[in-house]
Amino acid sequence: MSLDKPYKDVPGTTIFDADMSRQGYHLNQFCMSLMKAENRERFKADERAYLDEWAMTEEQKQAVLARDLNRCIELGGNIYFLAKIGATDGKSFQQMAGSMTGMTEEQYRDMMVGGGRSIEGNRRIGEKK
Amino acid sequence: MARISASVYTSHVPAIGAALDLGKTAEPYWQAVFKGYDFSKQWLKDQKPDVIFLVFNDHATAFSLEMIPTFALGTAAEFMPADEGWGPRPVPKVIGHPKLASHIAQSVIQDDFDLTIVNKMDVDHGLTVPLSLMCGQPQAWPCPIIPFAVNVVQYPAPSGRRCYMLGKAIRRAIESYDEPLNVQIWGTGGMSHQLQGPRAGLINKQFDTDFLDRLVADPEGLSLMPHIDYVREAGSEGIELVMWLIARGAMNDVNGGKPPTVRHRFYHVPASNTAVGHLILENN
Helix, strand or coil: CCCCCHHHHCCCCCCCCHHHHHHCHHHHHHHHHCCCHHHHHHHHHCHHHHHCCCCCCHHHHHHHHCCCHHHHHHCCCCHHHHHHHHHHCCCCHHHHHHHCCCCCHHHHHHHHHCCCECCCCCCCCCCCC | CCEEEEEEEECCCHHHHHHHHCCCCCCHHHHHHHHHHHHHHHHHHHHCCCEEEEEECCCCCCCCCCCCCCEEEECCCEECECCCCCCCCCCCCEECCHHHHHHHHHHHHHCCCCCEEECCCCECHHHHHHHHHHHCCCCCCCCCEEEEEECCCCCCCCCHHHHHHHHHHHHHHHHCCCCCCEEEEEEECCCCCCCCCCCCCECCHHHHHHHHHHHHHCHHHHCCCCHHHHHHHHCCCHHHHHHHHHHHHCCHHHHCCCCCEEEEEEEEEEECCEEEEEEEEECC
16 A cells, blocks of 8 residues: 555645655755855865765765756755755845746746746646646 | 733745845835735734744754654743854844743643654744744844744645644643733744745735635634645645644634634735735634
């Protein structure tokens, strides 16, 4: 009997459940380490060397180096943890969220000012817009 | 005996804290948000609560993946504003109420809710932004605060029903406390928003409006809404709204008393990525 995961058909959305958390443990704990100023400095000085101190997969390290947040999430990252990378880079939450949508920063900001992304057509994968 | 006089509901968005701390409140973008709280600031001054029981969620700040408590009750004498990566917010430290908090822990656990008791915890924007919205920029927060953190980071968060029933248990705990304290309970987070993936930026005004309506008029029915409805309709981070049901469950009308008075209601899109919702309900 497998667990019911009714959220699997929500488009463009990865739910950070126990399974994802297990896969992303070291990635997220690396992010957590960036809450300390001295760690942020060490990371910025040599990102690759700092990442190598963590038991992350190579894919996870590459996704962090590329600042590919969608890929990070696919590999078990959680946005509240990944936000620490953004903070280290001096990015706002809106810049981070926007970077995952394929829109420019300006397009994303304008969409939000215009009332945000519509729910219509965004409830289920394959739904007609 | 202590009593719950009112409940307050509000979103918490980190950018609201940044706007305040960086002196951007006069900008039209932020004016549209802050004007929804002008009434509330005066109201809070007039109400003079002795203690605020503040339900909020931590955002991978005090709790990493090392420990993920579903319900964490802050029993410490004080809580410092956290450095979330941008440096700590320049806001007053949070003074707790260890005596009432410990009383609540003992009562609620004996009432079958297995709380985690936390004696050391920094508090992030989830707690300090609601305080800033309701109090402005004071030298000290107006009264002691009992922080109550709910896990909404790792799925599953507690169900709406569980939160609602917990609110009732918290009420029983507060009402069995001997001192005549005026206690408010706040539920924070939400409303619709999604911060991750290609669907980031989702806002569902219809969902939010219905949620506000039902929170006032049909909290019992609203508490039965399954997680998937929050995720699908209000975005992956919209699930924070379950925290509002804790505060709602502590009100008189759902515990054999009279319906509350809706003192204030506000809704605005956007603050950064998020729909801002706000309600004040007074017990009668």
